[in-house]
Amino acid sequence: MVLLLLRQPADQKSHIANLPQAVEVDREESSVDDLVKAIQSSTHLAPSRLRLFLASSKTALVPNSPLNAYDMHDGTRVVVKDLGPQISRRTLLMTAYSGPVVIHLLFFYCQTLFYGTKFQHSASQFLAFTLITLHFAKRVFETLFVHVFYRITVSFYSIYVYILHYWVLSGVFMAYYIYYPTCLPVQYSTSAIDHAASNLAACSSSVSLMSSTAESEETSLYFLSAVWIFAELSNFETHLIIANMRLRFPRQAATARSMIARRARTANARLLGLRSLSSASHFASSMARRFPKGYGFDWVSCPNYFFELLAWTMITLITRSFASLLFLVASAMQMWRKAARKHEMYKKEFGAEYPKYRKVLIPFIK
Structure with missing residues (x-):
């Protein structure tokens, strides 16, 4: 048994009420989860809100890991941080990615509701609708059956940022302008001149993608669709590589995988290959860190972001919409920031072992 001294970080905004000054646990038989439960029984905070660190080394205590994997003795100080309300x-x-699918379906099929008229969509509009819904359906599938998360919870307030980015920007804003009636059927006119003038006015906003001929535009749509398919399949492949790496070499920032098993679907639980960390030696070996290698990762640190941006670039060219361009720019800025942070983390953690020729996000450039 060891007596651990508990304290809160000095810079924590929200004070943890009823946090005990010390707690006694069996170092040889207990896990970090047992320590969290002992603290939770006094503070009544959800376990997902609590993050523990060793005060001396700033080492994070990984959920479901044995306490004997850490340097603990009587009087060891443990920092208890309240992360605030959490969400899986x-x-x-799932909430972020499913929203745009429903929104685009509504704008595409409920024309009278949003535009006050019934009309036939152009080929580029129909193609854009197909590619966008397939993209987000793929993201939903990956969330359920592919992705393995280092942290299974995040701040609850993140949902507002995600809804703004996906539901508003790539959902309502993009859908409204992409499916806007650009070439409505011409109503009956009393003269051929009126008929021609009406037809010209109705179709004035319909611009050919790369040339004035229908054949050239059709060829362009085929080409852009082919590049989009390549980008989406490549993005899926990189996600599989990352998931496989995390299964074999989970990071110390990972949270309780047993919790994922209880909440995920049976197929997903089998995919995760959950194992209990029953010993300190098992824990140390399973926490070995690796960086991803293989398809795409030979060029950049985050090829999954690069291929996703390539797919959205194709959609922007197909729609020729300012709304699509705005979403592309916003996504590129966000992904660049994440990729740069991960690139620096890899370089710092692996040093000379990390390939120097790898760029951050754009192959051979940056």
């Missing part, structure tokens, strides 16, 4: 990362992403 899987739930957050």
Whole structure:
């Protein structure tokens, strides 16, 4: 048994009420989860809100890991941090990605409701609708059956940012302008001149993608669709590589995988290959860190972001919409920030072992 001294970080905004000054646990038989439960029984905070660190080394205590994997003795100080209200990362992403699918379906099929008229969509509008819904359906599938998360919860307030980015920007804003009636059927006119003038006015906003001929535009749509398919399949492949790497070499920032198993679907639980960390030696070996290698990762640190941006670039060219361009720019800025942070983390953690020729996001450039 060891007596651990508990304290809160000095810079924590929200004070943890009823946090005990010390707690006694069996170092050889207990896990970090047992320590969290002992603290939770006094503070009445959800376990997902509590994050523990060793005060001396700033080492994070990984949920479901044995206490004997850490340097603990009587009087060891443990910092208890309140992360605030949490939401499952899987739930957050499912909510974010499913929203645009429903929104685009409504704008595409409920024309009278949003535009006050019934009209026939152009080929580029129909193609854009197909590619966008397939993209988000793929993201939903990956969230359920592919992604393995280092942290299974995030701040609850993240949902507002995700809804703004996906539901508003790529959902309502993009759908409204992409499916806007650009070439309505011409009503009956008393003269051929009126008929021609009406037809010209109705179709004035319909611009050919790369040339004035229908044949050239059709060829362009085929080409852009082919690049989009390549980008989406490549993005899926990189996600599989990352998931496989995290299964074999989970990071110390990972949270309780047993919790994922209880909440995820049976197929997803089998995919995760959950194992209990029953010993300190098992824990140390399973926490070995690796960086991803293989398809796409030979060029950049985050090829999954690069291929996703390539797919959205194709959609922007197909729609020729300012709304699509705005979403592309916003996504690029966000992904660049994440990729740069991960690139620096890899370089710092692996040093000379990390390939120097790898760029951040754009192959051979940056």
